[in-house]
Structure formats: structure tokens, C-alpha cells
Amino acid sequence: MRKYCFHLLILLSLLCLAPSLSAQRFIGFATAGANFAQIEGDDVHGFRKFGVNGGLGIALPLTRDHKWTISAELLYTQKGSRKHCSPGYFDTIYYHPDMFLDVNRAIPFDSTMKCNITLDYVQIPLLAHYEDMRSGMKFGLGFAWGRLVRAKEIYNGFTRTTNLRSKTYRTSDWSVIADVECRLYKNLSLNVRWEYSMVPIRTMHYMTGKMEADGTFNLNRNEYIKMHNHVFTLRLTYYFNEKYELNTKLDRKGNRMGTKWIKSIPDYQ
Secondary structure: OHHHHHHHHHHHHHHHHHHHHOOOOOEEEEEEEEEEEEEEOOOOOOOOEEEEEEEEEEEEEOOOOOOEEEEEEEEEEEEEEEEEOOOOHHHHOOOOHHHEOOEOOOOOOOOOEEEEEEEEEEEEEEEEEEEEOOOOEEEEEEEEEEEEEEEEEEEOOEEEOOOOOOOOOOOEEEEEEEEEEEEEEOOEEEEEEEEEEOOOOEEEEEEEEEEOOOOOEEEEEEEEEEEEEEEEEEEEEEEOOOOEEEOOOEOOOOOEOOOOEEEOOOOOO
16 A cells, blocks of 8 residues: 555656646646545445545647647545435335345444445546637546545445455446536636446445245345446636636627637747
8 A cells, every 4th residue: 555655646746746847838737626426236326425526637738729638637536325215214125134245243234324335546537638719618538547545335224344455346446537627717617527437346246035925034146236436526627827818809799709718828839
């Protein structure tokens, strides 16, 4: 774990220093916001898991007009799944700890919680972006690698023995990302991001069975379900070393064409 922390500190230092070392080309930014997450395959629907999403990044323009850029980020992002039980939920559905093979029996059954899975990652997204200079809208597509740094879960009322050492979840999460960003004011933008795991983050193994006529419940079949992170993110992004100027472009009727503030593009030779 110390090795990964050391590497992440080096990358973070590079992200912080890159804008100052290459201010004419690289664009530095900071971002912070919220995740709304669920896990596909956990039998719980809805983006009810709230988590933080924030970090630093650098962007590199690929064209002289800055319409095309690529970016790299270093983020701390919280994912998972959450759902409270409705009254009488466990009275109508039979659950038994033997259905799950890694239940922590030292922790009492929680009759108020259907699911509470917490998965925290240090994540490195890599994206390509296209920006419409008049509207200030930016569209991105790419992928991300995430390193799991914390894992906890309650499932069907039972707290499971889940942490990094248990290796219940994959330590690496590979995700595909789609991104939309709009400029609010000069260097400040609003960012909406969609993210989905390309490979399963775990395969859940549990037992199922049937209720007999005498009231006993027999476990007689293994079940395996693949699970994927599914996340929507809403966040604010501030660009450090971009310059903006008033948009003076007018249409034939004298109305401003596009946003009030547009990028002041340097003339690279």
C-alpha cells in the first residue's frame, strides 16, 4: 500500500507543477462535486449512494484553436449502492446468514438496511475533449483506472466481512466515461459525467433454496452474479491558467453570438 501511495504522491506533484512548468501549453484545473452511484447486479435499483468526487488535473490542447484537448486527472471518488428497507420488508422475504458465505456474525442483523455498499477509489481518468467555442460546451469521452482504497458493505441486513484484505472486490476498476461541460463564468465550468465499469468489480457468490412444507428452508443451489459500478457525477471545475475575454462577435441583428466570455487563444508558432 505504501508503494501505491508513493506513486500517487509523485503523480499529484506532477499535476500541480505541470501548469507552471509549461504554462504556454498545459492547462491546470481543480474539480470537486458529488457522485450519485449504484451497483448493477446487486438487486438494488436507483442512484441513491451519495459520495464525493474531487481532485486535480491537467489538459493539453491538441489544436491551435483549443477545440480539441486531452486531459488527465487524479481523483478521490466514492462509489457503491444504498437502499433502506421499507416497513415489514424482512417479514415477507426470508433471509438467512448462511445464504451469504462471508457474513460477519459478530455484527447484529440490521433490519433497517437492504443495502449499503461503500467503495472508495483513487482514480486516474484519461479523456479526449471537443469544445464548441461559441457555446462554451465541451464534450469528452475516455476511460479511467481506479485503485480501491476502502470497502465496506451491508447486504440484506447482514454485515459482510468486506475490506481490502478480504479481496471481495477487485482492487482495480476500469471504467468508460462520457463527459459534458458548460462554462458558467470565465474559468468556472459545470461538469456532468457518466461512468460505467468495463469489467465486473466482483462476482457475488451466495446460496439459494426453497421453503419446505414443514417451515424449514433448504439451501441447495449456488448463485453467481457479476456486479458493475454505475455512476453519475455533478461537479464544478476551475481552470487555473486559461484567459478569457468578452465576446464581441455579433450576428446581423446585433445580438451576441455565443457566451459572454470566450477563450483568449494564444497564437502558438
